[in-house]
Amino acid sequence: MDLEPIRTQIDELDRQLVDxxxxxxxxAQKIGEIKRATNGEIYVPEREEAVLRKVVASNTGPVxxxxxxxxxRELMSAGIALEKPLCIAYLGPEASNTHAAAMKKFGASLDxxxxxxxxxxxxxxxxxxxxxxxxxxxxxxxxxxxxxxxxFVQSDLKVVAQxxxxxxHALISNEPLEKITTVYSKDQALAQCRYWLQRxxxxxxxVEASSTSRAVQIAAGEPGAAAVAGELAAEFYGVPVxxxxxxDKTDNTTRFFIIGHKAAGPIGGGKDMSSFLIxxxxxxxxxxxxxxxxxxxxxxxxxxxxxxxxxxxxxxxxDYYFFIDVSGHYEDPPMQAALAELREFCPLVKWLGSYPxxxxx
Numbered sequence: 001m002d003l004e005p006i007r008t009q010i011d012e013l014d015r016q017l018v019d020x021x022x023x024x025x026x027x028a029q030k031i032g033e034i035k036r037a038t039n040g041e042i043y044v045p046e047r048e049e050a051v052l053r054k055v056v057a058s059n060t061g062p063v064x065x066x067x068x069x070x071x072x073r074e075l076m077s078a079g080i081a082l083e084k085p086l087c088i089a090y091l092g093p094e095a096s097n098t099h100a101a102a103m104k105k106f107g108a109s110l111d112x113x114x115x116x117x118x119x120x121x122x123x124x125x126x127x128x129x130x131x132x133x134x135x136x137x138x139x140x141x142x143x144x145x146x147x148x149x150x151x152f153v154q155s156d157l158k159v160v161a162q163x164x165x166x167x168x169h170a171l172i173s174n175e176p177l178e179k180i181t182t183v184y185s186k187d188q189a190l191a192q193c194r195y196w197l198q199r200x201x202x203x204x205x206x207v208e209a210s211s212t213s214r215a216v217q218i219a220a221g222e223p224g225a226a227a228v229a230g231e232l233a234a235e236f237y238g239v240p241v242x243x244x245x246x247x248d249k250t251d252n253t254t255r256f257f258i259i260g261h262k263a264a265g266p267i268g269g270g271k272d273m274s275s276f277l278i279x280x281x282x283x284x285x286x287x288x289x290x291x292x293x294x295x296x297x298x299x300x301x302x303x304x305x306x307x308x309x310x311x312x313x314x315x316x317x318x319d320y321y322f323f324i325d326v327s328g329h330y331e332d333p334p335m336q337a338a339l340a341e342l343r344e345f346c347p348l349v350k351w352l353g354s355y356p357x358x359x360x361x
Contacts, residue, residue, distance in 0.1 A: 049271070089132070096211045098256065101134055101165045135151075135256065137149070141192045158353035167230070169245075171227075177243065190228060220238070264354055265329075267329075273327060273357045276350060305325070310322050
């Protein structure tokens with residue numbers, strides 16, 4: 001069969017696509033000019049999610065919805081870069097899982113800044129050294145990232161968006177498996193591969209590193225050392241992969257928060273989520289049923305609770321904060337009514353942010 005006529009059609013479509021993309025980006029530039037003149041937010045998560053939902057709804061195939069979303073994320077990344085160059089902080093060094101998540105969320109057109117701790121990430125955004133940041137908040141295998149939760153206690157930054165990323169770990173080393181004596185990685189990554197490491201490297205020391213990519217850097221120069229990290233880090237730092245897919249759960253997934261100075265506006269239609277930090281205080285906490293009393297204002301208004309977790313307040317022994325995720329936006333009337341009732345007996349009801357719920361398409 002002659003391929004040339006088909007290739008000619010593809011070439012013509014490519015020319016049309018380039019023209020359409022540039023026309024779209026010129027419109028994005030105009031929007032950026034208006035936003036700058038009115039001090040508007042450059043990155044608008046609710047608008048991004050609305051566009052992606054509309055695009056997916058109009059998809060008739062054969063392209064898969066996730067592939068279409070990825071294409072449009074890059075288009076919107078290029079558009080944001082034309083509106084105003086943004087800097088995104090993440091837990092580094094480069095090629096960490098958080099770096100990969102940040103790139104997946106914001107695309108290749110923005111600037112990125114690696115930070116060595118979650119506390120440093122919060123400080124960078126608070127000081128204006130970065131516009132937004134991406135932080136790991138919880139993992140499907142090992143639960144919440146404690147440092148990330150605790151950082152919200154003293155910070156006024158808001159959660160503006162969220163992202164779920166499937167995490168695949170590899171064992172990365174210059175040594176063969178039988179010569180590995182030490183394994184470095186982030187504490188969460190080591191825990192997600194606990195049983196594999198016990199089976200295959202029972203004598204090896206497990207040493208915590210500040211991030212998975214930092215672990216690869218260490219392993220690259222230390223005899224007998226290996227790292228648990230993603231294959232992106234192995235490729236980036238030029239260290240061989242000894243074993244792939246070593247995580248204990250095949251559906252190992254990490255939830256990331258995108259944080260900034262202003263929370264996302266409402267999408268509506270059950271497509272919003274909100275996070276809060278709540279303290280019952282000494283008096284309420286000492287009463288029977290106080291936790292149930294805290295949840296009732298939400299339940300009575302049909303606000304679904306998707307997560308609740310306690311963390312020590314660190315102010316005094318046996319004093320706790322509760323982190324909760326609920327359906328709905330902070331501005332919704334039922335939410336405002338529930339929060340007003342909560343504030344009558346809870347000394348602290350802190351809004352951490354509202355953001356688009358993860359789309360199922």
